[in-house]
Amino acid sequence: MSAPNAAGWRPSLGQAERAENTTSSGDYGLILEEGLSFELGAADKCGVDIDYADRSPIEGLARFLRSEAPALPGLTEPEVVRHYTRLSRQNYAIDLGPFPLGSCTMKHNPRLNEKMARLPGFADVHPMQPQTTVQGALEVIEQLADWLMKLTGMASVAMSPKAGAHGELCGLLCIRAALDARGETRDVVLVPESAHGTNPATAAFAGFKVETIPATPAGRVDVEALKAKLAPNVAGVMITNPNTCGLFEPDMREIADAVHAAGGYVYCDGANFNAIVGKVRPGDLGVDAMHINLHKTFSTPHGGGGPGAGPVVLSEALAPFAPLPFVTRGADGSLRLVEEENAGEGHAQAFGRMVAFHGQMGMFTRALTYILSHGADGLRQVAEDAVLNANYVLRACDDLLPAPFAASGPCMHEALFSDAGLAEGFTTLDIAKGLIDEGFHPMTVYFPLVVKGAMLVEPTETESKAGLDRFITSLRSLAERAKAGDESLHSAPHFAPRRRLDETLAARKPVLVWRGDAAAAGTPSRSEVGGR
């Protein structure tokens, strides 16, 4: 490859090693640097053999033609495979070790799911094919929908939302549509202060005003405060259960009953459904709408930031308003899509359409494969093991790290700690960056906001006891170092592909695309950028 290290960067090693051992390549054994594709590629390179076309464009196209090809360098296949493989080695991943990001649910991604999604009958099917030619695809949607309804005890499910936040939007728009149908204007949604940021953002996106409900000292929704805010202008509540502190909301039914009595609806953020799947049905708790992150509970891969999938289960009250399309089975046994042209058949009140086609089919095939593999008994075990693993971490560390809600009993699938009690100047960030040096992905940090210096650890059920013991040993050792004021933690990580990155610089002078030498010239020298 051509001069990947032209910019002169070097990988991170311990400071002593760096001082004494430098290499001429900039690589250090298996620690490999990699330039940008724009620096490696060339305009006359191509990794695809393309047919020759012996035609000139039609006359009508002449005035639209571009004068030169897009300024995108190409690479041949061996160079492309090497470029991305080298880049991949700079990533941590669940395949490499525990990835205990609280509320993100990084569990093992079974490879059977990948294999099934790639069957040509699923992967190579167009969304607008005649419906007689896609009966198997519609059956996947039907079967997954059936599982989701039965697991949640809900009446219906809207399958098309593309991710969790999109599902939240779907649920809130169902509530808007239901209120419109009742002829009521209610413009306030109550959101607990511990909620994930998407909740208030979604409520605002759907045209609601957000009012915040405080938490109790035990980390739960303050039911009395919530009841005090119920009024004729309240459309509903958005409650995460299990909540973002990793705790079950024991008063969920009481909350739902009060909200319903006041004429509102209950939206449940189902991001943490993996803790209770097979153990509790949200429908039994009075929930009207809940999205399910298939990429969390049902293990479709996160892919470095998506794609996700966020089907929304709905109560009888909201089901009529769900967006198109829907899959239904006709009297003759064949499956059909209900779209705009035939919405009159049972979906006349549908609030509209949220996506171009039918949702995340590729995620549906993976999730259904995962669900069938586990079965009803296995999914129950998933929840039990996820909760067991989290409580094990909680009790193995709560003598060293304050666990603000541990006194109130067991947690669900997440163990929550705070950085209170560390030496002066030491915070959650130091523990998190220290975990990187220990070979782990850090837990979720500084979330939920209701706990100062929050550390939210979600081991998931696919971590072995031995793996957890290793993680616990590292976490305890870091807590002890931070309590003792070990200054070296401030400069961690020392052994990652990069040291702490200057996020302030990135935001102050945004460089969002490669502009060749112009961007390189603007890069500050080392002396201008100190460590934190």
Add this chain to the structure above:
Amino acid sequence: MRYLPLTPADRAAMLETIGARSVDDLFVDVPAAARLTAPIDGLPAHASEMAVERHMTALAAKNISAGSVPFFLGAGAYRHHVPASVDHLIQRGEFLTAYTPYQPEIAQGTLQVLFEFQTQVARLFGTDIANASMYDGSTACWEAILMAARVTRKGRAILSGGLHPHYAEVVRTMAKFTRDDIVSLSPELVAEPDDNEVIASIDDQTSCVVVQYPDVLGRIPDLAAIAEAAHAKGALLIAVVTEPVALGLIEAPGALGADIVVGEGQSLGVGLQFGGPYLGLFGCREKFVRQMPGRLCGQTVDAEGKRGFVLTLSTREQHIRREKATSNICTNSGLCALAFSVHLTLLGGEGLAQLAVVNHAKAQATFERLARIPGVRVLNTAYFNEATVVLPRDAREVVRALADRQVLGGVSLGRLFPVADGLHKGLLVAATETTTDEDIEAFATALEAVLAGGNA
């Protein structure tokens, strides 16, 4: 169970550490009345890998896959050849099983890919900058309209009749709730796009005009003229590209004056997959950066001065700004962005241009052959790889009859526009580099037979 590593002995030892008698003690916060004591009725128990594979394979076999028959569907989703290395690379565990790169020191692989992706999208679209992806083209389109309203502080969007009807439906659905004013122009079965109607609709209240390029009927609007008219009234031009391969042959929307360019990236690297997951593309002028939705990756340096990448400008985003965020988007389409980026890196600009020429040539061969069928005419004066064919009767019936003959012969405008008048004889036909001469002949022969009434 093959995915659960804890042994019974592990569980017992862990419960002892916790100080609980049984795992049920850990669910003590769940009210007893709501606690399920056994697996849910009516659902099967766990199954072996072999059994699940058998079940899923049987479902897949009930579908006709695009590659197994002559295939001419487009309408916002296109069947292109994806090089084998693309699918191999996106299945590397370090990409597949990573999360959103919140810890940049150990996510430089994903972050550098996003930076390269943003650069590729910006150069393809002819915009200054691009974001790290949206859910799909339709949701990117709606987010662009919201952004235009923030930038212009006006709230009236004009949708060209050539905008994909599903995109328009997504926009109208969302606008119903946000109370944005949407003017939807009606699609018509005519040879030229509705540039003049779009221009005539722009007034001082207009925040943006939304124009698909090429449009849903395969026609190509004159973006430069529309941009000029929009800018004269203080409105933005949002160009929507549902077939990015076209930009190998026709001018980039940004170069023609589009202020925001959004699109569907599925054509490059991402398969048809019955409609998802796909890949929303979003590019715009640099001066709008703080009004952009979605994740952005930016270049910076680490504590030793080495180049590195981070997610940046997150003060626009939900996890910081909460109800004041520019969008509620969190998870996007990271892995599809990787697939797009790998495919485009394999092609390079010259390769993309050549691929576009081949697509156009296959479409030319297709439409020349179809035009020889009595009663069939090609509507468009200009097209890239997709155009509208006008049939002597309702295209919906024809599509079904073709499917009975094992030919997937396009998308009927009657299905795309169920409520619009006068479109039902239109058939939208797309060809790509995957189309063979044999496919074209099989399609034409079947269409001749169907139109001759020989629908046996």
